[in-house]
Structure formats: C-alpha cells, structure tokens
Amino acid sequence: MGKFLAGSIIVCALIAGSLLYYLQVHVYYQEITTSEDLGVSVTTLVDNTPEPIIADEFQGIVSETSPLGYRACFTTPQSQALMTETYVTYEGAEPLVAPDWFGCFNASEVGEAIKANTAIAFLGEKDVIWGFDRIVAVMDDGRGFVWHQINDCGREVFDGKPMPEDCPPRDTNTNSESN
Numbered sequence: 009m010g011k012f013l014a015g016s017i018i019v020c021a022l023i024a025g026s027l028l029y030y031l032q033v034h035v036y037y038q039e040i041t042t043s044e045d046l047g048v049s050v051t052t053l054v055d056n057t058p059e060p061i062i063a064d065e066f067q068g069i070v071s072e073t074s075p076l077g078y079r080a081c082f083t084t085p086q087s088q089a090l091m092t093e094t095y096v097t098y099e100g101a102e103p104l105v106a107p108d109w110f111g112c113f114n115a116s117e118v119g120e121a122i123k124a125n126t127a128i129a130f131l132g133e134k135d136v137i138w139g140f141d142r143i144v145a146v147m148d149d150g151r152g153f154v155w156h157q158i159n160d161c162g163r164e165v166f167d168g169k170p171m172p173e174d175c176p177p178r179d180t181n182t183n184s185e186s187n
Contacts, residue, residue: 037107051095061144076156079154080155082153095130102119103155122145131143131144140156
C-alpha cells in the first residue's frame with residue numbers, strides 16, 4: 009500500500025510540475041502584431057515623445073500576467089548613426105530572457121551586443137506602464153529588439169520604499185492599459 013501511495017504522489021507531482029511549466033512558458037503569452045501594438049516607437053531627442061520607426065518583419069509576444077513579459081523582434085533600414093542623432097539612448101539596458109519557443113529574441117546575444125557596442129539601446133517609451141520603460145535595441149546589422157524594463161521609480165516603489173520625488177504619479181499614466 010505504501011509503494012502505491014508513494015508512486016501516486018510522484019505521478020501527481022510530475023503532472024502538476026509539467027502543467028505549471030506549460031502554463032508559465034506557453035499559456036500566459038500571446039503573440040502580437042504591429043497592427044495591435046501600433047509598431048515600434050522610439051523617444052525623440054527634440055521633444056521627448058515616442059515616434060514610430062520603420063519596423064519590418066515584426067514578431068512580438070506579451071504576457072498577460074506581467075509587464076516584463078513583452079518581447080519583440082524586427083528589422084529596420086535606419087542606421088545606428090542616424091538613430092543616435094535622433095533618439096534618446098538608454099543607459100543600463102538589460103534584456104530579459106524570452107521563452108525558448110520565441111526564437112528571434114536571444115537576451116544573451118542582445119546584452120553582449122550592447123556591451124560590445126554593436127547594438128545601441130534607445131528609450132522606446134518612458135513609463136509605458138507605470139514603473140516600466142519600453143527599451144528598443146538596434147544592432148549594427150539592422151536587427152531590432154524590444155522589451156520592458158523596470159525603471160528607477162518602479163524599482164523603488166516595488167521594493168517597498170517611498171516613491172522618489174521626481175517620479176510621475178501612478179494614476180496619471182496614459183498608457184496603463186498597453187503592454
């Protein structure tokens with residue numbers, strides 16, 4: 009009787025673990041298209057507002073459960089030189105790992121390219137969701153990558169600390185429903 013009980017506990021644990029893995033990696037993500045996402049935008053140096061850029065071959069995913077679940081890949085004919093003269097660069101960009109099945113986004117490759125200066129990170133949109141910035145990185149070969157990254161305001165507040173004075177109020181975010 010004890011072997012049967014132990015075996016059934018192990019089988020149940022394996023089924024539950026497999027289900028949890030599947031839910032985290034597949035179910036909570038939805039594929040998006042540029043028409044749903046309104047394309048790829050980058051914040052301009054001139055007026056500090058996001059402006060659409062040319063983004064071909066767009067592929068994207070978004071998580072239903074976390075603003076950090078946004079990832080996208082695209083190609084652009086715009087050169088890095090032109091982009092650095094036109095758009096706000098982003099210091100401290102750290103791409104987050106995407107699910108294995110979303111093959112176009114390799115966080116290690118993008119992160120290494122940023123460190124090696126073969127990719128440049130730009131501010132896509134500040135506080136796209138309060139506490140999270142949208143980052144757009146473009147490699148020297150024209151491949152582009154987009155993700156959400158927690159910003160300084162979000163980091164402080166989500167760590168349970170008081171909101172810094174230079175942070176926007178949480179209720180005035182006009183993009184609170186976009187992912």
